[in-house]
Amino acid sequence: MTDVVDLAQKLLGKKIVRIIDGKYIICRIVETEAYKAPEDKACHAYNNKKTEKTKFFWQIGGNLYVYSIYGNNMCMNITASDADKPEAVLIRAVEPIRGIEIIKKLRKFENKKETPGNLKTLTDGPGKTGASLDIDKSFNGVDLTNSDKIFLVDDEEYKFEVGVSKRINIDYAEEWKDKLWRFYVLNNVFVSKAPKK
DNA sequence: GTAAAGATCCACT
């Protein structure tokens, strides 16, 4: 049994492998946030609020919870812990390793200005991560340990330092917004920017 | 059925 906050740290540096029509996209997780219901007000499942959308929190660890926010943005979470504990880790940003041309198509980058510096904007946010891996609501409930479309791979050789901060854009969560439950790879350009306040 | 808000992104100043 793993606490969701520990899990958020452990997921950093791991690689996500996504297979689309036999082609591989590989990304490294560089930024995560922990959400821990029922007591965490920032969590969609706060106070055990169970709806059509949030019911996927109630899974054993290692499955996906996908939700849309502000319309088109798909965000990907990995559940933690047991089926009776609605806890999950939000993947906030990834670093593309393989399949970058595929990602550019998925992100509709083909018609945009291409500069050496803007590659980082491919995947430096939660909605962008979802788009880059072609995630949609059909991935809700997918078991990452037993899927031929998406799974995780350890990378023992990748060395990095872990940064910690408050979570982002959850100002409504009162005392919970100050929890240091956001983790990221220090000095990695694909990490989204720090919070405003 | 209708309204209001949201774990965001993008363009623009």
Added chain:
DNA sequence: GTGGATCTTTACT
């Protein structure tokens, strides 16, 4: 740094 776009989900009148 600021504001609009945009649409799903949820909670009401």
